[in-house]
Amino acid sequence: MGCYLVTGIAGFIGSAVAGALLEQGHEVVGLDNLTTGRLEKVPAGALFVRGDCQDGGVYESALPRRAYDAVLHIAGQSSGEISFDDPVYDLRTNAESTLRLLRFSLSVGCGRFLYASSMSVYGNPETPVVSEDAPARPLSFYGVGKLASEHYLRLYGQYGIRSTALRLFNVYGEGQNMENMRQGMVSIYLAMMVGEGRILVKGSPERFRDFVHIADVVDAFLRCLDHPESEGREINIGGSGRVRVGDLVDRLCALSSLPVEVEYRGGTPGDIFGIAADRSLASACLGYAPSVSLEQGLARMYAWHTSCQDAGTAPPAGTP
Numbered sequence: 001m002g003c004y005l006v007t008g009i010a011g012f013i014g015s016a017v018a019g020a021l022l023e024q025g026h027e028v029v030g031l032d033n034l035t036t037g038r039l040e041k042v043p044a045g046a047l048f049v050r051g052d053c054q055d056g057g058v059y060e061s062a063l064p065r066r067a068y069d070a071v072l073h074i075a076g077q078s079s080g081e082i083s084f085d086d087p088v089y090d091l092r093t094n095a096e097s098t099l100r101l102l103r104f105s106l107s108v109g110c111g112r113f114l115y116a117s118s119m120s121v122y123g124n125p126e127t128p129v130v131s132e133d134a135p136a137r138p139l140s141f142y143g144v145g146k147l148a149s150e151h152y153l154r155l156y157g158q159y160g161i162r163s164t165a166l167r168l169f170n171v172y173g174e175g176q177n178m179e180n181m182r183q184g185m186v187s188i189y190l191a192m193m194v195g196e197g198r199i200l201v202k203g204s205p206e207r208f209r210d211f212v213h214i215a216d217v218v219d220a221f222l223r224c225l226d227h228p229e230s231e232g233r234e235i236n237i238g239g240s241g242r243v244r245v246g247d248l249v250d251r252l253c254a255l256s257s258l259p260v261e262v263e264y265r266g267g268t269p270g271d272i273f274g275i276a277a278d279r280s281l282a283s284a285c286l287g288y289a290p291s292v293s294l295e296q297g298l299a300r301m302y303a304w305h306t307s308c309q310d311a312g313t314a315p316p317a318g319t320p
């Protein structure tokens with residue numbers, strides 16, 4: 001059995017990935033500064049270290065120096081919109097953290113590194129469906145930090161670190177933070193619909209996205225660990241394929257038994273108009289194919305969120 005370091009273990013994606021590793025019988029050490037994460041989300045059985053990936057002291061004393069089989073770097077400020085509030089914070093918490101974790105990996109002799117990158121590296125693509133060799137011209141500070149991190153991964157290849165950057169598209173599903181109203185298109189609209197009976201969409205209904213369920217994202221991370229063909233690559237992880245934002249909103253409204261008021265107004269800085277993943281490389285390198293349809297995924301997330309509301313529990317504490 002292996003031993004893995006998972007950053008962002010108290011967050012949506014990190015907690016789900018760590019939970020899956022533990023279920024397979026591996027040891028997991030988790031690092032998180034609990035900015036957007038919650039302690040209750042850290043899966044039972046993980047060794048939790050509270051600390052910041054950008055803090056050099058964490059690597060000197062707090063993190064156990066184990067023979068890790070891989071580092072899964074999933075922690076990060078995850079909102080393009082928020083990156084405009086404080087670009088320096090975004091740079092430090094995302095790109096600097098990646099650099100420090102790569103140095104740590106090297107220092108403990110860990111040669112495998114997985115990174116939660118983002119479709120944001122592309123900016124507005126020239127074609128609606130992007131493959132990994134499309135030009136990377138991010139439109140947000142967040143996207144710039146993700147792209148910089150990918151380049152750090154590439155540079156550390158020369159020291160023997162075999163890395164994979166998963167360019168995640170719009171991730172959604174049970175366990176998502178339903179209180180962060182500036183990150184996660186599905187979670188924001190669903191929280192508004194259930195909480196207020198209305199959805200305010202900042203931007204056009206004609207925009208389009210590719211929505212990938214958390215179960216498929218976990219599957220993609222796990223596949224990387226036993227598919228060496230993924231090493232040294234950036235790989236798109238999409239799910240639904242191209243879906244209009246207006247269609248997503250209609251699908252959400254159809255789940256509610258109550259009337260929902262929908263308003264389209266304004267926009268957000270750095271927003272991409274439309275993007276969907278070419279999944280050919282993920283299929284070839286990882287044997288990856290999404291298993292949860294958008295219809296199934298939204299129904300599961302709606303049931304989870306409403307049951308948390310009924311039980312009066314904070315949704316972020318729910319298990320996927």
Ligand SMILES: NC(=O)c1ccc[n+]([C@@H]2O[C@H](COP(=O)([O-])OP(=O)(O)OC[C@H]3O[C@@H](n4cnc5c(N)ncnc54)[C@H](O)[C@@H]3O)[C@@H](O)[C@H]2O)c1
Nearest residue numbers: 008010011012013033034035036037052053075076078171
């Ligand atoms: N959710 C998506 O749609 C999506 C899409 C593409 C990429 N990503 C990336 O996936 C990763 C996880 O996103 P998420 O949706 O789970 O977000 P999240 O906010 O639920 O989880 C992020 C976790 O990282 C922790 N964290 C943040 N900065 C940290 C730091 N400097 N040191 C230690 N811990 C830190 C937070 O406390 C939180 O627990 C992020 O890097 C994000 O950029 C997410």
